[in-house]
Amino acid sequence: MARDADKPDTPEAEASEEAAVEERIAALEAERDELLDRLRRTAADFDNYRKRAARDQESLVARAHERLMKALLPVVDDLERALVAAAEHEEAKLEEGVRLVARELHEALKREGLEEIEAEGKFDPHVHEALLSQPSEADEGSVIEVLQKGYRLGDRVLRPARVVISQGVAQETE
Numbered sequence: 465m466a467r468d469a470d471k472p473d474t475p476e477a478e479a480s481e482e483a484a485v486e487e488r489i490a491a492l493e494a495e496r497d498e499l500l501d502r503l504r505r506t507a508a509d510f511d512n513y514r515k516r517a518a519r520d521q522e523s524l525v526a527r528a529h530e531r532l533m534k535a536l537l538p539v540v541d542d543l544e545r546a547l548v549a550a551a552e553h554e555e556a557k558l559e560e561g562v563r564l565v566a567r568e569l570h571e572a573l574k575r576e577g578l579e580e581i582e583a584e585g586k587f588d589p590h591v592h593e594a595l596l597s598q599p600s601e602a603d604e605g606s607v608i609e610v611l612q613k614g615y616r617l618g619d620r621v622l623r624p625a626r627v628v629i630s631q632g633v634a635q636e637t638e
């Protein structure tokens with residue numbers, strides 16, 4: 465009789481092999497359970513991180529708004545004083561009050577990084593918006609009038625300067 469190499473010789477060997485297989489299955493199940501637990505903890509950590517990042521972003525935006533509002537409060541105070549002066553019909557005080565408000569507002573915005581866009585010289589489509597073109601003594605493509613000032617915050621254009629540009633010297637037709 466030929467012996468099968470895969471089959472155990474005795475019931476004890478068979479039981480021993482079964483115990484080894486069950487032990488291996490138990491070890492693999494334990495490893496699976498541990499990996500699933502780690503995966504769940506990692507997913508919970510990521511969810512907490514996402515929520516914390518969202519809260520931090522909201523907090524940052526709120527602090528930025530708070531800083532801007534604090535910078536603009538003196539402007540509001542000056543406007544209220546100008547309105548009181550206007551109610552009393554004191555034109556000189558009204559004009560002075562409006563100048564004070566404008567200066568205070570410009571300073572507050574400048575502290576926040578707002579800059580006026582230069583509108584003199586050649587037309588630049590990145591920072592200017594041409595609303596009209598007119599014949600003039602200026603070189604063709606030069607800005608001859610600013611209809612509305614433009615502003616940038618850092619390197620971003622918030623509003624382009626709205627300008628009138630020159631078509632060059634007008635040609636007379638005969």
